[in-house]
Amino acid sequence: MLKSDTTPARKTPSAPDGNPVPNDNKRTQALAGFLRQREPAAPDAEPAIAEGAVIDPMPSQEATAVPEPAQSNAAAPSTGEIELKLLVDADRMAHFNAAPVVAANARNKGVRKHLKSVYYDTSGRLLRRNGLNLRVRQSGARFVQTVKTDATDDPLRRGEWEASVPSLAPDLALAMPFIPEKLRSHLETQPLEAVFTADVHRHARMIDLPSGTVEIAFDQGELTAGGRSLRVSEIELELKSGSASTIYEVALRLAEHGAVKPSIRTKSARGFDLAADQPPAARRPRKLRLDASIALDEAFATILRSCFLHLLQSLPAAEDGRNPEGVHQLRVSLRRLRSALDLMASVGALNNLDALRSEAKWLAQDLSAARDWDVFQLETLPTIAKACPSVAGFDALGRAVAGRQSDAYRKAHGALADRRCAMFLIGLGGWIETRGWRNDVAAEDLGQLAEPAVNFAQRILSAQYAKVLKRGRRFKSLSADELHRVRLATKRLRYLSEFLLPLFADRKSARKFSRRLAGLQEELGAFNDMAVTASLLDGLGAEPDSAIAAAAIAGWQARASVGVQPALQGTWRDFTAARVPWSSQN
Numbered sequence: 001m002l003k004s005d006t007t008p009a010r011k012t013p014s015a016p017d018g019n020p021v022p023n024d025n026k027r028t029q030a031l032a033g034f035l036r037q038r039e040p041a042a043p044d045a046e047p048a049i050a051e052g053a054v055i056d057p058m059p060s061q062e063a064t065a066v067p068e069p070a071q072s073n074a075a076a077p078s079t080g081e082i083e084l085k086l087l088v089d090a091d092r093m094a095h096f097n098a099a100p101v102v103a104a105n106a107r108n109k110g111v112r113k114h115l116k117s118v119y120y121d122t123s124g125r126l127l128r129r130n131g132l133n134l135r136v137r138q139s140g141a142r143f144v145q146t147v148k149t150d151a152t153d154d155p156l157r158r159g160e161w162e163a164s165v166p167s168l169a170p171d172l173a174l175a176m177p178f179i180p181e182k183l184r185s186h187l188e189t190q191p192l193e194a195v196f197t198a199d200v201h202r203h204a205r206m207i208d209l210p211s212g213t214v215e216i217a218f219d220q221g222e223l224t225a226g227g228r229s230l231r232v233s234e235i236e237l238e239l240k241s242g243s244a245s246t247i248y249e250v251a252l253r254l255a256e257h258g259a260v261k262p263s264i265r266t267k268s269a270r271g272f273d274l275a276a277d278q279p280p281a282a283r284r285p286r287k288l289r290l291d292a293s294i295a296l297d298e299a300f301a302t303i304l305r306s307c308f309l310h311l312l313q314s315l316p317a318a319e320d321g322r323n324p325e326g327v328h329q330l331r332v333s334l335r336r337l338r339s340a341l342d343l344m345a346s347v348g349a350l351n352n353l354d355a356l357r358s359e360a361k362w363l364a365q366d367l368s369a370a371r372d373w374d375v376f377q378l379e380t381l382p383t384i385a386k387a388c389p390s391v392a393g394f395d396a397l398g399r400a401v402a403g404r405q406s407d408a409y410r411k412a413h414g415a416l417a418d419r420r421c422a423m424f425l426i427g428l429g430g431w432i433e434t435r436g437w438r439n440d441v442a443a444e445d446l447g448q449l450a451e452p453a454v455n456f457a458q459r460i461l462s463a464q465y466a467k468v469l470k471r472g473r474r475f476k477s478l479s480a481d482e483l484h485r486v487r488l489a490t491k492r493l494r495y496l497s498e499f500l501l502p503l504f505a506d507r508k509s510a511r512k513f514s515r516r517l518a519g520l521q522e523e524l525g526a527f528n529d530m531a532v533t534a535s536l537l538d539g540l541g542a543e544p545d546s547a548i549a550a551a552a553i554a555g556w557q558a559r560a561s562v563g564v565q566p567a568l569q570g571t572w573r574d575f576t577a578a579r580v581p582w583s584s585q586n
Helices: 026-036 091-098 100-105 172-178 181-189 246-258 267-276 296-320 324-345 353-387 393-419 419-433 446-450 453-471 480-505 506-539 545-576
Strands: 079-087 111-121 132-139 142-150 156-162 192-210 212-224 230-242 261-263
Touching: 026 192, 026 230, 026 419, 079 246, 091 212, 091 230, 100 172, 100 192, 100 246, 111 267, 142 172, 156 172, 172 181, 172 419, 192 230, 192 246, 192 267, 192 353, 212 267, 230 246, 230 267, 246 419, 261 296, 261 419, 296 324, 296 419, 296 480, 324 353, 324 480, 353 419, 353 453, 353 545, 393 419, 393 506, 453 480, 453 506, 480 506, 506 545
Parallel strands: none
Antiparallel strands: 079 156, 079 230, 079 261, 111 132, 111 192, 132 142, 142 156, 192 212, 212 230
């Protein structure tokens, strides 16, 4: 993860000996307790279920083979990796190598390797655009070619296929069986080229814990592409056997020892961005796929993994700061996560939900100002300035806004660099991996986890839909505050629909309802943006040089709010006329 050059990193407070000062924050302690207080369940262990309830055992979280890419006809078996990275300061690497969790559980002093890797793709980046990476790595006299897939639905798991080759040059024929058939003809006509190289010194050790075995690799080196380079300083945690929760258990104990940043961003992703001289991409969440027969427990796990994956994928762009979509997607991921946790609260009181929701809310709040100023600076101000060329002061207003925007980004980056953020992410990941809600839910409520998710979805969606309709009564006469309450209820329904409507995906009404719900949220959001703009202008304290421009923006948006009303009312009518897809009559 890169930081914006204009944003100073927050330093971790240290004692005179250089070790981090323990954080006494109670919320942090509660999150750290997620993994300490509970022994991770054995891969084949079943949860305690209330009498009379039936629930499928938790799918094995052991290191298993990842399915081959679609349409592969390879005879060779597929493999996979389950891995999490911890980004650390280079001068602290030896400190982590001596951490108690390593010193007490490592088999031996480990192995040191010098790894030289070359990453290949076509000039049009055909492999990368299709979620594939091709690498040849040299370790001593051995050369290994690897095909990897990007993470799809699970933050830790990726497909990986290896073959020995005679040199650093790739052997496309060996890679072909692991590449989807639709791409093979293109690769035969588009030659591969070296995109970037990685030169890394690795110290690898095996750690054995009761829950599993993890290879911990201390990597330091450099990525090079053309005339650009990027330093690498990270700890890789790769599961070798046992429960994937072991990775989070080790990560938590390392995070308690010093400052770390959890990451799933690969060297490949960093190298390709370096070669293109571009910031990390900010991805929208993948559409969920839920089978109509899925049990509620499995649906919760799928939804939470999706939220966590989106959160981890959004972090690099948000920390880098060059792409405003990064902060936006990170805020969206946190809203989705909070909605998912609220959804789980519908089952009953869960002990850890409040701590998780509190941490997600804290982080989102520290990002909100950066997003508000981004919208104002990049959308609102230039649009109105272009429409009012005779009005003076827009340049001066832009400079004043840029200062506030920079302050907001410093606050956001400070939160992301805070140890509290790392502890939250690791605790959340471990809770999801171990399905901690099973231990939290009361015995009398546990049977709900075994019921079909469709039944639960019908109840939850019906209740939230009724709340939206209730808040939207006499829609034409609603005040701005009342419209804001409708927007919040609509936003919650939107997230719940994204989570649960895939259970009804075979119905045309689900797609139609989703489109109309999205349209209503967009219109309400535009109306709310005007209120946010007014608040930003009030707090800006415009100087005389920019006062006229600020007044022009306020007047423009006041006039626009009048024009928004008819369109908003029409969108509301369309939404309320749409048939709900979860109705038993569909």
